Amino acid sequence: MGGSRRIPVEEIRHIAELAHIELTKEEEIVFTEQFNRILEYFSMIDEADTENVPLTYHVLDLVNVYREDEVHESMKRDEPLRNASKKEGRFFKSPRIV
């Protein structure tokens, strides 16, 4: 058990960036501390013997479920726009991309 190295705050910052989540300075410190404790606990699974054990992504034996490609009535144009806080005409308004 154990055997996991301590993750430095820089790495947490990097992962948070990948996840598109801004963290405040205080949160970076608290989260780093919590993550290290949680990951140390998770590392308990290292000791389990899983050689030649297949993966279970999913409990059902379903593979590629198909359905007929039928046309159904779609939503009216303004329906999907109703929940957007910023829009212009019939478009969602995005922030600057670059």
Place this chain on the structure above:
Amino acid sequence: MSRIYELMAAELSDKVRSQEVSAEEHLHSILERIDRVDEKIHAYVTIAREEAIARAREIDKKARRGEKLGLLAGVVVAVKDNICTKGIRTTCSSRMLENFVPPYDATVIERLKTSDAIIIGKTNMDEFAMGSTTETSYFGATRNPWNLDKVPGGSSGGSAAAVIAEEATAALGSDTGGSIRCPASYCSDVGLKPTYGLVSRYGLISYANSLEQIGPITRTVRDCALLLSVISGHDSRDSTSVKIPREDYLKYLISDVKGLRIGLPREFFGEGVEEDAKEPVLEAVGKLEEFGASCCEISIPAMKYALPAYYIIAMSEASSNLARYDGLRYGYRDENDEGNFDEVFSRNRRIGFGAEVRRRIILGTYALSAGYFEQYYLKALKIRTLIRRDFERAFKDVDIIIGPTMPLLPFNIGERIDDPLKLYMCDILTVPANLTGYPALSVPSGFRKSLPVGMQIIGKPFDEGTLLRVAYTFEQNTGYHKYRPPL
């Protein structure tokens, strides 16, 4: 009849059909009850008063015209706030979705409506179903009706509290790692997590899609069977919904367990499980033996890895499922639009998501990132196989598995919330059913220190019938379902 809010779903629908009680007068009795007690409990995020009254009138009109009414005629159902309801806001108890009004109904909601049920409102939950106490809600905690200082369990805490406080006749919850069974146990309700694939997830806001199911939370086993009969069955809009014939689960309500073989996993009664949580369950098993069941000790050796494996898988799936919340098409969008897309997106997600949601997204991203993918995610998926094998082996010799639902009694609000790991430990006995996909039900099995204790019954895939029969036998011969919190 001034206290008609007390009626169970099965009785009520009969009375509405025969016009002995009108759906509208019953609904008003529930609304008055909500007005009287919800200030203390805070089970609801949104109450759909006007819509519910209009529905009740329609149902009464149908009854007067002599039209055939559905199985849930006039039954007032509270719905967890992560299940989409057309025209009624659906928040996931998150600031991110505070103002989100779905343009469509989840399949389970369509089915409730077709059965002439009335949606009374949306119940409080841990934000995005991530928690076991209903304390991480953006709208504030729900309190346990049995003791207002205690947590009601979670994440479907609002649904469970509403049902036992008689602020609804029945409720829907969702269960990713115990989120129906935990609050059912803590509030003295019957709560069922169906077999994965039995109930459509279309319209359930996703947290960990390979683990979660929608299920009923009720005061009696009969009502549980009734709701399950309505919401289960194949749905072409959910590709993980299984094509099996629809069932009338009421036929399993037989008070008889003669010849039933019960397995008691030693891991469910071992270290880390409090005496107060164990004793009532062992007494309950003793009762079932009196009625003709036999029991033996079994072992699920891989149980010790179940909790970390569960959390790694759930967080990994969450990091992917919650990537869609960017505030653009719906969801929280900060006034400050400064910076490029990445910066705006990351800011919306910092403000829109609470701490636990952000913790799980970041940890899930970590577990899926290059270098750790194999060590955490793939390893957890292999452990999932080991746990499945252990259960398959156990079920060769027994018909059902019984243990406590929770390893400890309901605890104080605020007691564990600052220590995520300590909170995760509460799920130790409920996560195996999600990892395996097996059905599991929590039924009230007594009280300790004036707080409810639930017995968990786990069954073979799609054998909900046996779970209901065992729970029904126990309930009918003991009567814990008749107790109500002092409100």
